[in-house]
Amino acid sequence: MSFVACEPDLCVIGPVRDAAPFQALRNPAFAGGGVVGLMSYDAGARPATGDRGGDWPDLMLARYPALLAFDHQTKEVRAVGRGRTAAQAREQARRAAAWLTLAQTPGTPSAPASAFEGEAAPDVYEAAVADVVARIAAGELFQANIARAWSGRLEPGRDPFDVFVRLSAARGAAYGAFWRLGDRAIVSNSPELFLTFDEASRRIEARPIKGTRPRGADPERDDALAAELTASAKDRAENLMIVDLMRNDLARAARPGTVRVEGLFELERHPTVHHLVSTVSAEAAAGFGPADVLEAAFPPGSITGAPKHQAMKVIAAHEPPRGPWCGSLFGWGLAGELRLTASVLIRTAAFVQGEKGWRWRAQAGAGIVADSDPRAERLETEAKILALKQALTG
Template sequence: MSLPVVHIARLDWVEPLAVAVGLNRREGALALLAGAGDPSAHGGRWSFVACEPDRMFVGAVDDAAPFETLRDFCFAGGGVVGLMSYDAGARPATGARDEIWPDLMLARYPALLAFDHAAGEVRAVGRGVNAIEAEAQGRRAAGWRAEAVALSIPTAPAAAFVGEASPEAYEAAVADVVARIGAGELFQANIARGWSGRLAAGRDPFDVFARLSAERGAAYGAFWRLGQRALVSNSPELFLTFDPVTGRIETRPIKGTRPRAGDPARDAELAADLVASAKDRAENLMIVDLMRNDLARGAVPGSVKVERLFEVESHPTVHHLVSTVTATAAPGVGAAEVMEATFPPGSITGAPKHQAMKVIAGHEPPRGPWCGSLFGLGLAGDGGLTASVLIRTASFERDEAGWRFRALAGAGIVADSDPRAEREETEAKIQALKEALAGA
């Protein structure tokens, strides 16, 4: 199959969130926003807004070869957005299948707007079978700028945000994992808690995204509406970037968390405590080693490097400990192969990965999209891949009564984990999403 022709027109700046507000009720509405404040602070240079894809896939994947569907979906053609659920990647270890959320969602967007925050410009990107069609799609994307609407922050759309299990049950799960680690079964596992509820009648998942984006937007914030499903993510975590021209692969796993404090002196103390914590550094280092091993499966031998170790990133509600691992892709390795070598992300599974996923499945129902990955290929008109880890994420399904939602938060459990402290960490992580859904 021949690759599409790509047409790019450079336009004056307009805020991507304003364009997203104008398009959010259309089929396939997509907003990948690089966050509030300085979007490059945590790696988020680009934002993207689009709607009305021309090709979609929503369904199950082949358990034996889950990434074949990606390769078959004109993956090399660009303009593709996808979401692979955690369970689709973990199934060889767990056998778990989410009965509500599909393994894989894919959509190809012939028209989209790409917002380059570093250059302060907007690209109208059009794709077609020939130059005339590509230019027409580019004009269609450019026309969306005229539909931009200033954001009016909505009220909280949900009346309740209900835990699916008691705090005591979570602490018991943590204690069990600590015991398993002590027995030598594994070194670390990420154990999650779930919350769920319904939006009020007439309310929409975009209301949640708008509330998050206005003040607490993350570097990999996302809204995606496809059919009767929607996703809102406020993820700060990069899973992968891949540049097919240079072959550079990069991952930035997060391990180690402290809550933010309103008092600047106390806030600085919490960040310093995170950096000094032997437990958090050990937890981070385990996942760095895991990601080095995963990247090596598709990399030139000897090219895997740890470029930065134990850096503090400060987000609206938490401080995180983040490391950066890079590699050079081996000849013949493309975006799908890089995803296949590393999925699910190591930071939300554990070590050894296969055994950690089995332990997780013993304590949790299927995760669905949470801790899977949302990814885009060639959205800016190039062939690059950017994939986030779907933490700080709520999934929505619409039925006859309206929209129901589910959100999760987890903590990395190691040998010296304290169950209560780990439970409190999950509460700090979910706070922004909880407030966006149900208010303070």
């Protein structure tokens, strides 16, 4: 399902280094749904890493009284309205429905940036991978997700929405998103679900991704790469470590005995990569709401490592603050029912508007385990960032 909304009637932009970032989610004003939020990675990592600075708020929240919900399976559009009275809600639904009369099919804009510069040389990343492999060999941890970063500026007069349109035209992802609030915006091409929580059924579901191969240039090569991934003992072990971590995280919010692994190592094909995906589910414990479920498992296990606390310390030794990347974009009650859907903000560029226009930053990481090869892990990050690179620079 996809959503379109604008003009929120309530916004909360938390400070950087908020002492209690999840508390704002428990505000009764957000209980009725229509809420979009972004939790930065650093908000969840800080108990392990301490205060490392950064320039993104820990939490951004907006409540939308009117929105459109597009059901891609039934090919239906629902206009959703909210208000203090039934009459106000109906009026907001009518306002949302009227947007359909203004809909246009956008053309694909030209590339809005001219450069895609790495913040560090490739050999710096390979050295970081080698260091993590050595730490694993010494027994410090089992796995850590280590990232590279690229950054730059959009050309004068260009907008982050241009990047989103270019991504969506050919390579849209299941959890792709464009969201702007004030002078900040994100463009995400994420294929990864962090978790869902349905308040009516009490079901929690997480679908971590671990294991990647690039797509092949022809069908035969593509199938060979997919077969190589599904047969890879390294990638399956990497995936299984995160499945165990997610089982532990969900158990903090689950009714005892309800955590289940429903699928392991399922192959998913995306425009530029193949992935291995597993499914973990649970039944939420009595009294647990969306904020509690998010807090129990945040930040996502697939982009930290195992053990999680130590992995976040190792990540901090090699990376500056991540900001939105590997945090989560989530919606609560967008289609009318009280359901939380939260993505993992991988394949995501973060934008900040200033006097000279929009500057952007994007990252890509790889899960490092005992037998990781530094060069192969670097090439994996380049496969993962390819779609964003092409959307930004052509």
